[in-house]
Amino acid sequence: METVEEFFARSVRSWRADRPGGSIPPDGGPSVGDPALLHALFAAQLQSRHLDYAARWLQAQGRGHYTIGSAGHESNAALGLVARVDDPALLHYRSGGFYAARAARAGTSDPVRDVLLSLTSSARDPMSGGRHKVFGHPALHIIPQTSTISSHLPRAVGLAYALGLARAVGHTTPWPHDAIVICSFGDASANHSTATGALNAASYLTRREVPCPILFVCEDNRIGVSTRSPDGWPGVMLESLPGIEYVHVDGADPATLLNRTAAAVARVRQARRPVVLHLDTVRFLGHAGSDTEIAYRTQGEIVGDYERDPLLATARFLMSAGQATPEEILAAYDDTRSRVMDAAQTALDEPHLSDRAQVMAPLALPAVSPPIPVPAATAAIGGAQDSARLTLAQSINQTLAEQLATHSEVLVFGEDVAVKGGVYGVTRGLRKRFGAQRVFDTLLDEQTILGVALGSALAGFVPVPEIQYLAYLHNAEDQLRGEAASLRFFSNGQYQNGMVVRVAGLAYQRGFGGHFHNDNSVAVLRDIPGLVVAVPSHPADAPGLLRTCLELARQDGRVCVYLEPIALYHVRDLVAGDSEWTAPFADAASEGSLRPLGEVGVYGDGADLLLVTFGNGVPMSLRASERLREHGVATTVVDLRWLSPLPLDAVHVLAERFPAVLVVDETRASGGVSEGVVTGLLEHGYRGRLSRVASADSFVPLGPAAATVLLSEEDVVAAALSGSLRGSPLAPLTARRTT
Numbered sequence: 001m002e003t004v005e006e007f008f009a010r011s012v013r014s015w016r017a018d019r020p021g022g023s024i025p026p027d028g029g030p031s032v033g034d035p036a037l038l039h040a041l042f043a044a045q046l047q048s049r050h051l052d053y054a055a056r057w058l059q060a061q062g063r064g065h066y067t068i069g070s071a072g073h074e075s076n077a078a079l080g081l082v083a084r085v086d087d088p089a090l091l092h093y094r095s096g097g098f099y100a101a102r103a104a105r106a107g108t109s110d111p112v113r114d115v116l117l118s119l120t121s122s123a124r125d126p127m128s129g130g131r132h133k134v135f136g137h138p139a140l141h142i143i144p145q146t147s148t149i150s151s152h153l154p155r156a157v158g159l160a161y162a163l164g165l166a167r168a169v170g171h172t173t174p175w176p177h178d179a180i181v182i183c184s185f186g187d188a189s190a191n192h193s194t195a196t197g198a199l200n201a202a203s204y205l206t207r208r209e210v211p212c213p214i215l216f217v218c219e220d221n222r223i224g225v226s227t228r229s230p231d232g233w234p235g236v237m238l239e240s241l242p243g244i245e246y247v248h249v250d251g252a253d254p255a256t257l258l259n260r261t262a263a264a265v266a267r268v269r270q271a272r273r274p275v276v277l278h279l280d281t282v283r284f285l286g287h288a289g290s291d292t293e294i295a296y297r298t299q300g301e302i303v304g305d306y307e308r309d310p311l312l313a314t315a316r317f318l319m320s321a322g323q324a325t326p327e328e329i330l331a332a333y334d335d336t337r338s339r340v341m342d343a344a345q346t347a348l349d350e351p352h353l354s355d356r357a358q359v360m361a362p363l364a365l366p367a368v369s370p371p372i373p374v375p376a377a378t379a380a381i382g383g384a385q386d387s388a389r390l391t392l393a394q395s396i397n398q399t400l401a402e403q404l405a406t407h408s409e410v411l412v413f414g415e416d417v418a419v420k421g422g423v424y425g426v427t428r429g430l431r432k433r434f435g436a437q438r439v440f441d442t443l444l445d446e447q448t449i450l451g452v453a454l455g456s457a458l459a460g461f462v463p464v465p466e467i468q469y470l471a472y473l474h475n476a477e478d479q480l481r482g483e484a485a486s487l488r489f490f491s492n493g494q495y496q497n498g499m500v501v502r503v504a505g506l507a508y509q510r511g512f513g514g515h516f517h518n519d520n521s522v523a524v525l526r527d528i529p530g531l532v533v534a535v536p537s538h539p540a541d542a543p544g545l546l547r548t549c550l551e552l553a554r555q556d557g558r559v560c561v562y563l564e565p566i567a568l569y570h571v572r573d574l575v576a577g578d579s580e581w582t583a584p585f586a587d588a589a590s591e592g593s594l595r596p597l598g599e600v601g602v603y604g605d606g607a608d609l610l611l612v613t614f615g616n617g618v619p620m621s622l623r624a625s626e627r628l629r630e631h632g633v634a635t636t637v638v639d640l641r642w643l644s645p646l647p648l649d650a651v652h653v654l655a656e657r658f659p660a661v662l663v664v665d666e667t668r669a670s671g672g673v674s675e676g677v678v679t680g681l682l683e684h685g686y687r688g689r690l691s692r693v694a695s696a697d698s699f700v701p702l703g704p705a706a707a708t709v710l711l712s713e714e715d716v717v718a719a720a721l722s723g724s725l726r727g728s729p730l731a732p733l734t735a736r737r738t739t
């Protein structure tokens with residue numbers, strides 16, 4: 001079967017050399033009749049095509065690691081030519097033409113070398129530093145994406161929204177005030193929930209007359225890997241989006257392509273409203289190097305697409321317009337191939353990341369505080385009823401108010417957080433005090449909420465989005481894993497999106513909600529590299545933990561999750577009438593106003609048993625401690641505060657002073673927090689008796705049945721008094737204390 005490369009050469013050789021002449025027909029929008037623009041288009045397309053061939057060659061040498069190419073999609077180079085270099089772009093993986101064109105416009109880097117370094121996982125790759133093949137570069141304002149389907153669309157919409165918000169509030173972003181966002185994706189991925197949600201969000205903003213300057217570019221090659229798009233479906237779907245202008249263009253018609261693309265860019269820039277550009281493309285060389293295309297497409301179908309090759313179309317137009325002869329076209333083709341392959345040969349000798357520390361460097365957290373050397377009672381609890389003492393919900397509210405007042409870049413948003421003030425009143429009064437541009441309600445879509453955070457963080461804001469319930473996060477968890485937490489890693493720390501995601505969660509709400517409102521599964525959060533997870537249990541600790549998270553987001557670009565135990569929001573007493581679960585508010589200027597990473601909270605000074613816990617487990621363990629005292633067992637309770645990274649150094653220093661440790665874990669036995677704590681203590685060399693008690697591996701049912709699967713105070717007491725701590729009951733423990 002003839003290859004697309006052979007077809008190109010044969011077709012060009014067959015053209016008449018007398019060049020019949022022609023002109024670039026106007027098609028609305030700015031004129032693109034400058035011959036230099038057509039030559040630039042062709043040069044970018046050639047470069048992209050030959051880099052795809054080089055990727056296959058590198059793979060054959062065992063030195064290339066990525067073969068998803070852009071062949072057939074090179075018409076996207078038009079976007080790189082007609083948009084500005086300082087328009088932020090979030091691109092899908094067939095964007096070689098765009099990258100080549102934008103790099104040529106900028107003139108600040110060698111796009112051939114950039115891509116080859118990425119293909120070979122070189123440590124000198126200017127974007128990822130050898131961690132993944134990406135199209136990205138800070139100097140080109142291309143925000144890197146990996147092998148994304150459409151998970152970058154919510155971020156793109158969030159960034160477009162943030163550009164409009166920045167203009168309204170006078171916030172400075174890395175881009176000019178009239179910049180637009182360019183976001184490309186494939187026709188198959190247009191069906192993904194992240195794409196449909198993002199497009200819906202853009203329509204929603206348009207309906208509300210909120211600026212959202214984004215150009216969506218759907219590159220339609222009519223097939224996703226091997227699954228065909230129904231005939232006409234992408235166009236029907238994209239054209240039906242309310243409030244979003246639809247523009248269709250054939251990638252094999254270079255004059256119309258340049259004109260309509262330029263016009264679409266101009267309309268987004270001027271109107272500050274979204275536009276969809278539906279770009280007809282083809283796909284050559286299969287989905288990737290490992291794809292045997294003939295297994296699901298006929299030879300006739302494959303060869304039939306050759307006539308729609310964008311390189312061939314641009315070459316034909318150059319000749320018909322009198323801008324090049326067939327010989328000049330073939331010479332440019334061969335010259336580009338030689339230049340790319342020479343560079344590919346050189347790329348074989350590039351260095352690679354060679355050890356774990358190098359690979360993980362972008363994920364490394366700031367140095368944690370020193371472990372607590374001795375058990376010391378937390379001076380946070382206790383005291384008589386006092387109107388100035390706050391509950392957990394009130395302390396979070398006051399901390400958010402403090403941060404909004406102190407830092408103009410802080411935004412608070414989510415479902416029901418503004419007008420209502422949150423389902424549990426945690427954000428009550430913030431909108432009235434700080435205005436609807438900084439405290440605002442979103443539509444009901446967790447992917448969009450996190451997308452707004454992702455985009456606004458890129459624009460220099462410090463977003464504090466709320467996910468209304470932990471169970472709702474699972475609808476959008478890849479926005480944290482695949483987009484938020486991975487950005488530092490795949491950009492070698494050059495891009496960051498610091499944020500603090502507030503999540504109302506965990507269990508023990510009585511008489512309400514079932515598993516959607518009583519979710520005790522945190523494994524998905526603890527599994528994400530680089531993600532910081534904090535859980536406040538007491539109103540004295542809540543402000544410091546939240547401030548630390550915000551400082552990590554603001555100063556170090558970290559993605560933090562602040563997991564708030566719903567059942568403790570409005571609790572005032574540890575036992576009836578004692579007000580132990582309230583505390584005065586210590587503002588940011590107070591001593592100890594932060595709760596640093598690695599620091600734990602300590603309650604009590606018992607020497608027989610260390611109870612290690614967090615969240616709802618803290619008051620539960622404190623009540624259990626009083627009951628254990630009646631059995632002659634003196635306990636100390638440790639509040640982990642941080643679930644990721646676990647503060648294992650501090651816990652181990654404390655544990656070494658105790659003959660036994662019981663980890664009290666309100667999450668599930670499988671995938672819960674206690675697995676990490678127990679394993680960590682053993683790896684740190686703890687030699688005492690060690691056990692754990694946790695909730696069942698069950699969803700949380702509605703009503704009284706919840707008590708059958710959730711960890712209880714009785715379970716803690718029973719575990720402490722049983723032989724489960726690798727030996728006999730705890731009564732004789734004082735005789736076996738370690739020094």
